[in-house]
Amino acid sequence: MDSLAAAPGTGPATSPLPVVRPSRRARRLSDLPADRTLVMGVLNVTPDSFSDGGQFADTDAAIRAGLKMHYEGADIIDVGGESTRPDSVRISPEEEQARVLPVVEAMVRAGALVSIDTMNAATAEKAIAAGAAVINDVSGTETDPDMPGLVARTGVSYILMHSRGNVRSNDPNASYADVVEEVAAELVKIRDRFYAAGVAPEQIILDPGLGFSKDAEQNWELLRGLDRLGALGHRVLVGASRKRFLGSLLTSYGKAAQPLERDNATAAVSALAAAAGVWAVRVHNVPASLDAVKVTAAWKG
Template structure:
């Protein structure tokens, strides 16, 4: 690894220190995911899928029981717990490094007790005021994503004069709040929130300026997998975007770019191509 990139890809306390960008595989235990349409809604199927992702090269697996796509309605707490906790327990029992994707403190707490090691909250602790104290008490690493609210009514508050500056500033403020809440600085991850309150142009500009996000001083998670902006890029100005599951090659391209820029991890649905992409990026770094 080059000295420059080695400085940028920061170590995260509480997790393995990979010598390259890590690959976070996605397990959606939901009936309405935009990307896989409920294919892994059953607990047994979800656990098997998580193990398959590890076999394909995932370093950790992110388990979520609530869709955050635009227009999605929230599931109740008991249902989210029913979906998530058995899958987390099953994967952790097999030695998988598990992240829990939730906006609820109760789900985060029970998932951590079941063996999860990381909390990935797309609201950065804003959706549930109990989240930060729960995570701080456990000492788990915590993902702080750029978030402007639930996407019940589409792309809420997606207006920017300078998207990079505003996302960096808003993330900085949120990270400060998380640190003030007791989460250790070396356990905070930042995520620009691609697709959340952003259109395709915003997402592309953020990807072009990942170096600005790294100035926040925390490991960077990039979650571009199968998102709408990739569909827009692939379709061009006049054609209909391809379905989500036909965006995996484009996702792998973003993974290589993110790895080259110094991202700590990329979050993806289809692991094999991205696992190859980040290893190629690492080999190129090593050849400099």
């Protein structure tokens, strides 16, 4: 891509894409604010996302959306090209790469810090070569066997999310005696495979995997137990944005709130997660959660 979208308010979506000069160097995690919880913007380059209905499946539309989040203040842009909605169909790594790599390259050129949301080590490697600084992997117990070696070799940060089995199934293994303790123990077991491959502790970020192999009450228990996950010694990321358990909480007249109607609840979770000391929240609506974590930081002093 030789051109990128304009900042919000500079013209209609159909206007020519103006050139954005590349940054002097790739943005690093160390460049981000250290006095508040970070906000990661979700950019789904897929035709079948549960949360945005595939609005950004087109490359130019995805770049515009990513730049909008960047200009709105997102600390990290999380680019993903494969849907994990229930019963979605897996795509090949080649198709995933065709979707995400032009977007990653454009975001990096615009000065954004990029995370690649993928379960494939091959896609992660190419995204890192394109400038991504973080791997966000939702595969949990089914981690690509090449992923630990890649993380060790490249030195990037790695978000290790908890899930059990096929991430596309509807709560396939949502049976827990103590969901917080079991999720923590299973994260440690997977993490230790990365340690064995040479990954340093400071590279690991833990995500409890809200909505993945958990029912609504288990998601709330995990949020109440964030301190237990933090006690494992790693940064913690929370991804509650627009998820089904928020929709069911907001049920009105017997009808659950639709994904786009869950942003206020998401911002509330962001504020509470920030108060609990999490490293970052992963959200679709950046301004609302950015305001929430800034208010929390000011409140905490």
